[in-house]
Amino acid sequence: MRKMPIEIVTPERKVYENEANLIIARGGDGDIGIMAGHSPVVTTLKISALRVKTDGGDHTIAVSGGFLEVKPDKVTVLAESAELPEEIDVDRASRAKERAERRVKDSKSGDIDARRAELALSRALNRLEVAKIKTGR
C-alpha cells in the first residue's frame, strides 16, 4: 500500500509526524478520507478527532480549529491546538467542560460569550472523547 507522510503542527510545536495509509478528518463539508494520491485540497477542520491509520496501528489526535492541506506528496495539518491521547490532561478537560456547561447555561444564546462557551465546551468534549480512546485500547 502506498503511504504518505503526515505532519501536524501547532503554533507551539510539531505534534505528530508519521507515514499514513489513511487519514480520516472532519472537514468543513463533512468527513473526508485521504489516501495517498489524493488530489490537492485545502479544507477547514472542525473541532474533532483526527484519525490516522498506519502500519503501526491507528492513532487518534484531538485537533481544534485548523486546516488540512493535502499536497500530492504530503499532508499537513495546521491546528491551533492538537494533542495525542496520552498528552491530554483529563482533569483539566473535565474542569473545562463543567465550566463551559455552566457558561452556556448562564449566558443568553446568540451573544458572543455564549458562542465562545459553546466552542470551549466542544473542545473539552473532544479532548475527553479522544482521551477515552487511549484507555479503551
Next chain:
Amino acid sequence: MAQNTRDIRRRIKSVKNTQQITKAMKMVAAAKLRRAQERVEQARPYAGKMEEVIGSIASGSGSANHPMLVKRPVKKTGYVVLTTDRGLAGSFNAQIIRTVLNEVRGKSHNEYALFIVGRKGRDFFQRRGYPIVGETTGLSDSPTFADIKSIANDVVKLFQDGVYDEVILVYNQFINAITQVPVTRKLLPLEDVGGKQETVQPGVHTSKYEYEPSAEAVLDNLLPKYAETLIFSALLESKASEFGAKMTSMGAATDNASKMIGTLTLVLNRARQAAITTQIMEIVGGAEAQNQ
C-alpha cells in the same frame, strides 16, 4: 581617602552580594534564552506553512480583495506594543517605548490606540495618559498561543469592523544574544502575503487546490489565524530578545561589580597600610622618647 576600613569592608561586602545576584540572574536569563530560541524555531513551520497556503489561495482564486487584504485610507491606527513585565533588561523597554513615541508623534489621541503587552510598557503609557485600549500582563516566560489569543482576537476583530484602518506591531527583533533591534511591522492589512500575487497569472494557480467548503470560507478562517500567528511569533521573538537583553545587561552589571570590588579593595589596602604605618610611627616615636 580618609575612609575608615570598616566602612570600606562593608561596601565591598554589599557590592559582592549584588554581584552574586546579578550573576545568578545572568545565568537564569541564559538558560531561558536557550529555551526561548528553541520555541522560536518550533513556531516557524506553522507560520511558514500558513503563509504558503494563503499565498496560493490569494494568488489563485482572485479573492485578493478580502477585507483583511485591502488597503484603506488610514484614519486610525492600532499599535500592538510588546514590552516586558520585569525590568533589569538594559534598554529593552526604553527602545520599544521610544520607537512608539516616534511613531505617534504629531498624531492626536483619536488617531491611534495602543494595545500593550507587558507591565513595563503599560505603566509608562498609562501614567502619561496615552490611549490604551487593550493590555496583557503577567505572561509566563514560555507563553502559549492561548495567552495572547484574546488580544490577537480583539485586534483582528477591531480591524475587520473598521475601527482601525491599519495595525502595526512594535517589538524587539532578536538578532543574537547581544543585539536586539526594535522593529515596526505592518500587521494588517496583510500585504504581500506569499509575496507572489503579482507574478502569477490569474487562472494558472486555480487548479492547484480544491477548497472545502470554498476558497472564500477557507480564507475567511485562515487570515485571522495568520494575523494571530504573526503576533504570536513576534511575542516569542520579543521573549527571546528580552532574555538576551537581560543576559547582556546582567553580565555587564557583574563585570562592573568586579571592577568596583577591585577599586574598593585597593582603597581598603591603602587605608590599612596607612593605619599600620601610623601605628609604627607612633610606637617608634614613643620608644625614642623613652630612650632619651
